[in-house]
Every structure is written in structure tokens, then in C-alpha cells.
Amino acid sequence: MNAGYVISFFHDALMLAAMLSLPALALGLVVGLMVSIFQAVTQINEQTLTIIPKIAAIIGALLVTGNWMLAQMMTFTTRVFTQIATLPG
Template sequence: MGTEGVLDIGLDALMLAAKLSAPMLVTALVVGFAISLFQSVTQIQEVTLSFVPKAIAVSVALLISGHWMIQEAVTFTQTIFERIPSLLGG
């Protein structure tokens, strides 16, 4: 296996990690922004106020996108297993 194969697998793995983490990260970003905007408008400066809504929103995002995430991870794993013979030079 040459450096091209290693770099290709590494790039695919990084892209998969970015795709799988995006729904939760974007959800946490949007909810966090909305809560901080609410805190700025109402001048409520409670640090723990943002934790519970973010945790609930990320949990809902995980429930909604969980099936897709598992499907993407399984597809990636199957692709890697199918490429093993060609990576070993066979």
C-alpha cells in the first residue's frame, strides 16, 4: 500500500467524521446562538441556562439523524473492507 492509498483512506475517514458530526454541531450552534440572543435581550446572565436546551436539541438531532449516521458508517466500513485486497497488492 502506497502513500496514495493511505492518504485516500485518511481523507475519506476525515470527511466521514465531518459529515457525521455536522448535524449535532450545527444544532448546538443554532440553539446556543438563539439562547445567547435571548439572554442578551432579557439580560438574564445564567451560565447553566444554555446547557439543558442544547443537550435536548442535540439529543433530538441524534434521534433524527442516527439512522443515516449508522448507514454512512456501515457503508464506509464495507468500502474499506472491499478495498483491502487491492490495498495489499492483490
């Protein structure tokens, strides 16, 4: 196992983690921004008003993209175990 293989493995793992977290984080960011604008316009300063819509949006995003996320993780895990079996030594 050389350094190139390790670097490639960690690069792929970090890219997969970023790709899987992006839908939930982006939707949470958009919903948070919309709630903040709504609070600024209406001058409502309720702390729980920001959390509940974000939680609902993130749960919805995970429900919608969960199947795709699981497929991506299974593909990556299968590829890693296949490559581990072919390593010398």
C-alpha cells in the same frame, strides 16, 4: 499499499467524520446562539440556561439523523474491509 491509497483513505475518513458530526454541531451552534441572544435581551445570566437547550437539541439531532449516520458508517466500513482484502502482500 502506496501513499496515494493511504492519503485517500484518511481523506475519506476525515470527510465522513465531518459529515457525521455536522448536523449535531450545527444545531448546537444555532440553539446556543438563540439562547445567547435571548439572555442578552432579557438580561438573564443563568449558566444552566445555555447548557440544557443545547443538550436537548443535540440529542434530538442524533435521534433524527442516527439512522443515516449508521448507514454511512456501515458503508464506509464495508468499503474499507473490501479494499483491505484486495491489497497486495
